[in-house]
Amino acid sequence: MQYRKNKNGDNWSVLGYGCMRFTKSGTSIDLDKAEQELMEAYRLGVNYYDTAYIYQGSEEALGKILEKNGIRDQICIATKLPHYLLKDRKKAEEMLQTQLKRLRTDYIDNYLMHMLTDVDTWKHLEENGVKDFLEEKKAEGVIRNIGFSFHGNTDAFLKILDAYDWDFCQIQYNYIDEISQAGRIGLEAAQKKGIPVIIMEPLRGGKLADVPEEAKRMIGDYANKLSHVPAADTSNQEEAMSSGTYTAAKMGLRWLYDQPGVTVVLSGMNSLEMVQENVKTAAESLPGCMSDDERALVEQVKAIIQKNTRVGCTGCRYCMPCPAGIDIPATFFSWNTLASEGKKTARAEYLRTSAMATNTVPPSKCVGCGKCEKICPQKLPIRTLLKEADHELRPFYLRAVEPLIKKLMRR
Numbered sequence: 001m002q003y004r005k006n007k008n009g010d011n012w013s014v015l016g017y018g019c020m021r022f023t024k025s026g027t028s029i030d031l032d033k034a035e036q037e038l039m040e041a042y043r044l045g046v047n048y049y050d051t052a053y054i055y056q057g058s059e060e061a062l063g064k065i066l067e068k069n070g071i072r073d074q075i076c077i078a079t080k081l082p083h084y085l086l087k088d089r090k091k092a093e094e095m096l097q098t099q100l101k102r103l104r105t106d107y108i109d110n111y112l113m114h115m116l117t118d119v120d121t122w123k124h125l126e127e128n129g130v131k132d133f134l135e136e137k138k139a140e141g142v143i144r145n146i147g148f149s150f151h152g153n154t155d156a157f158l159k160i161l162d163a164y165d166w167d168f169c170q171i172q173y174n175y176i177d178e179i180s181q182a183g184r185i186g187l188e189a190a191q192k193k194g195i196p197v198i199i200m201e202p203l204r205g206g207k208l209a210d211v212p213e214e215a216k217r218m219i220g221d222y223a224n225k226l227s228h229v230p231a232a233d234t235s236n237q238e239e240a241m242s243s244g245t246y247t248a249a250k251m252g253l254r255w256l257y258d259q260p261g262v263t264v265v266l267s268g269m270n271s272l273e274m275v276q277e278n279v280k281t282a283a284e285s286l287p288g289c290m291s292d293d294e295r296a297l298v299e300q301v302k303a304i305i306q307k308n309t310r311v312g313c314t315g316c317r318y319c320m321p322c323p324a325g326i327d328i329p330a331t332f333f334s335w336n337t338l339a340s341e342g343k344k345t346a347r348a349e350y351l352r353t354s355a356m357a358t359n360t361v362p363p364s365k366c367v368g369c370g371k372c373e374k375i376c377p378q379k380l381p382i383r384t385l386l387k388e389a390d391h392e393l394r395p396f397y398l399r400a401v402e403p404l405i406k407k408l409m410r411r
């Protein structure tokens with residue numbers, strides 16, 4: 001495992017564990033499985049663990065695992081304050097105390113303002129005493145580093161970066177988001193200021209690991225080519241292949257590690273194989289690791305993905321629960337399937353997932369409250385998109401027989 005130093009000189013592993021995507025068993029986290037996977041990552045050198053107040057059950061699960069295995073002081077916990085749920089520092093204090101309790105610790109290494117989107121929000125938090133609160137907690141040692149996670153545009157990111165002496169920041173970054181969100185410009189600006197950058201959504205909620213068939217074939221051809229190049233030409237290629245198969249996920253992670261401004265890449269790992277594979281990739285992929293051919297491959301794959309995508313939903317589920325009972329990310333997932341695999345597969349996918357989730361309703365039941373759009377980090381016009389998705393996924397003849405099909409599927 002490689003490590004990068006933060007502003008205090010502590011080492012953070014270049015691969016971090018995204019605890020938002022712990023495997024669920026029903027509606028709660030499968031704690032035994034999460035423990036096995038997390039401890040495997042720890043044994044292999046991962047020391048950065050990212051969670052948040054609003055990730056259901058995640059802080060509690062992390063706290064239990066760390067306490068049971070006695071590794072709290074060997075790792076860095078990053079968690080986030082949902083500033084959009086608080087009015088003043090009193091509420092901030094309450095939330096922090098809840099987080100310490102859930103995490104079974106008396107300090108938090110990295111404390112982030114969750115999902116800042118513009119500098120005015122930060123200024124508002126300053127006026128409400130939240131900035132002073134954070135600095136006092138830092139002086140007391142309850143918080144070690146103050147940072148923010150970001151979902152907005154590049155200009156807003158640059159303004160936030162300049163608005164405070166941040167210890168670190170966290171951005172959504174991957175080859176699809178190279179010119180959206182904070183983007184490459186934001187990453188390089190943070191690097192120039194010496195602010196460590198934590199990367200979230202490196203594979204866009206798994207979408208870049210499971211690319212369309214055409215892109216898979218292209219990646220397979222590239223892997224075959226790599227395994228046949230003469231030994232003299234293999235400096236970067238050897239790295240790309242040395243941990244086994246060259247995959248879409250590996251390509252996406254290598255694209256990030258290739259860039260020196262990247263400090264930690266978070267991955268929501270929920271299988272032992274995924275942990276082992278990602279650790280190998282992280283250990284081998286140094287800045288500058290990509291060849292020109294590999295960069296060209298990324299561009300080709302990117303073009304295919306963009307052609308095959310209806311909506312840029314990452315599946316983060318921040319918008320859930322919807323008060324009307326719609327499973328918004330599942331609907332968008334099926335809708336994207338329509339672009340990549342055609343109507344038949346997408347409609348079957350929609351029926352299958354909605355048949356299994358008996359407490360969900362079709363997208364046409366949206367009451368337009370707008371709650372989901374206020375929190376969506378991708379700023380998706382969810383209400384409009386749901387109407388379009390509904391139109392394509394549920395043609396009139398399917399609506400008529402939908403209840404019956406679902407009933408049969410459940411059986």
Ligand code: SF4
Binds near residue numbers: 367
């Ligand atoms: S706008 Fe529609 S989809 Fe969004 S939360 Fe409200 S009811 Fe649900």
Ligand code: SF4
Binds near residue numbers: 313329378379
């Ligand atoms: S619609 Fe937005 S908030 Fe909901 S899962 Fe998708 S990206 Fe996340």
